[in-house]
Amino acid sequence: MNYIPYGRQDISQEDIDEVVSVLRSDWLTQGPSITRFEENICKTVDSKHAIAMCNATAALHLACLALGVGEGDIVWTSPITFVASANCALFCGATVDFVDIDQRTYNMSVQCLEQKLINAEKAGRLPKVVIPVHFGGTSVDMQAIAKLADKYGFSVIEDASHAIGGSYKGRPVGCCQYSDIAVFSFHPVKIVTTGEGGVCVTNSPALAEKIQDLRTHGITKNAQKMASADVGPWFYEMQDLGFNYRITDIQCALGVSQLSKLNSIIEKRNTLASSYKSLLKNLPLKVQSITESVHSAYHLFVVELTAEAKRDRRSVFDILKAGNIGANVHYIPVHLQPYYEQLGFRRGMFPVSEQYYDHAITLPLFPGLTRDQQVYIVDMLRDAIT
Numbered sequence: 397m398n399y400i401p402y403g404r405q406d407i408s409q410e411d412i413d414e415v416v417s418v419l420r421s422d423w424l425t426q427g428p429s430i431t432r433f434e435e436n437i438c439k440t441v442d443s444k445h446a447i448a449m450c451n452a453t454a455a456l457h458l459a460c461l462a463l464g465v466g467e468g469d470i471v472w473t474s475p476i477t478f479v480a481s482a483n484c485a486l487f488c489g490a491t492v493d494f495v496d497i498d499q500r501t502y503n504m505s506v507q508c509l510e511q512k513l514i515n516a517e518k519a520g521r522l523p524k525v526v527i528p529v530h531f532g533g534t535s536v537d538m539q540a541i542a543k544l545a546d547k548y549g550f551s552v553i554e555d556a557s558h559a560i561g562g563s564y565k566g567r568p569v570g571c572c573q574y575s576d577i578a579v580f581s582f583h584p585v586k587i588v589t590t591g592e593g594g595v596c597v598t599n600s601p602a603l604a605e606k607i608q609d610l611r612t613h614g615i616t617k618n619a620q621k622m623a624s625a626d627v628g629p630w631f632y633e634m635q636d637l638g639f640n641y642r643i644t645d646i647q648c649a650l651g652v653s654q655l656s657k658l659n660s661i662i663e664k665r666n667t668l669a670s671s672y673k674s675l676l677k678n679l680p681l682k683v684q685s686i687t688e689s690v691h692s693a694y695h696l697f698v699v700e701l702t703a704e705a706k707r708d709r710r711s712v713f714d715i716l717k718a719g720n721i722g723a724n725v726h727y728i729p730v731h732l733q734p735y736y737e738q739l740g741f742r743r744g745m746f747p748v749s750e751q752y753y754d755h756a757i758t759l760p761l762f763p764g765l766t767r768d769q770q771v772y773i774v775d776m777l778r779d780a781i782t
């Protein structure tokens with residue numbers, strides 16, 4: 397069997413044609429494809445505003461800045477995520493802490509969050525922002541998070557990097573009904589891609605404007621916002637220390653084309669996930685539980701080996717690798733990274749996350765995965781653990 401990666405992009409002839417047409421046009425960046433992509437994102441996720449940029453890490457950074465995160469502030473996220481979900485707060489000079497996961501959904505545990513908030517209130521160390529991560533494309537229980545946000549006065553950024561096309565309580569992830577801002581990633585392993593790319597979505601005009609300014613150096617060309625009188629058509633003002641976090645029209649043309657296939661991509665991923673579940677029945681492993689209120693985008697399909705498995709995770713991983721299967725592990729808990737250990741985090745602090753990490757393997761899942769490949773993967777896995 398040829399090498400099977402854990403994820404890969406799905407690029408069609410239409411995608412290629414869209415990109416080529418931008419290359420022949422007048423605009424490679426700051427042109428109409430970006431606006432078109434942002435409008436299509438809004439329609440897809442049912443949000444009022446979308447600000448596309450160079451990657452989701454930048455989007456998380458600007459989301460934090462727009463919500464006023466700075467020195468002296470505290471931001472909480474899940475340990476089972478990509479490092480960017482936590483790093484974005486450090487970029488702003490804030491302090492990061494983590495909330496352990498739920499052992500069934502692998503998402504931030506609402507129960508742990510509530511307990512941690514009770515303790516933090518007593519200690520006078522409540523978070524300014526909480527960043528739940530929709531692990532594998534499965535939405536966090538956002539209504540419960542929003543209730544706690546109201547009670548304890550923190551803002552919410554959804555790290556929805558895995559979850560475009562997913563839904564929660566009948567509405568698309570990203571509609572921001574229960575959050576201030578949501579962020580999506582368009583890296584090639586994610587659900588739809590722009591090569592590199594990310595977006596902030598929000599229903600707040602003020603947050604949208606702030607993020608838009610910070611994306612382009614903190615510069616405004618809007619005369620109504622200027623401190624001094626508009627002295628001529630060339631004039632602009634830098635009012636904030638922003639960044640160049642722009643995305644290109646070339647990338648956004650790909651994004652528009654990819655987004656038009658979102659429904660069929662999500663359907664395909666869900667079909668593949670269901671066949672995994674039936675093929676894996678009765679094996680010594682656990683899969684992510686998904687509640688009735690959630691339709692997952694199925695960015696990842698993770699199996700967690702149980703105590704009955706014949707081999708440990710490392711051996712199983714090596715067997716899959718030897719069989720040309722690009723298994724992966726999502727994620728090494730962020731608090732166990734050397735950079736975070738140097739900030740004082742240690743093994744033992746988030747036991748559910750650590751227990752999950754020690755037994756988890758991500759199996760290949762992408763729209764182009766064939767039935768034959770899936771059966772082959774499951775056969776290899778069955779032999780390794782039974």
Ligand SMILES: *Cc1c(COP(=O)(O)O)cnc(C)c1O
Pocket residue numbers: 451452453454477478480481529555557558581582583592593594
């Ligand atoms: C991919 C990912 C990011 C970062 O996305 P980039 O677009 O690569 O910057 C952030 N958070 C999570 C959960 C991710 O999976």
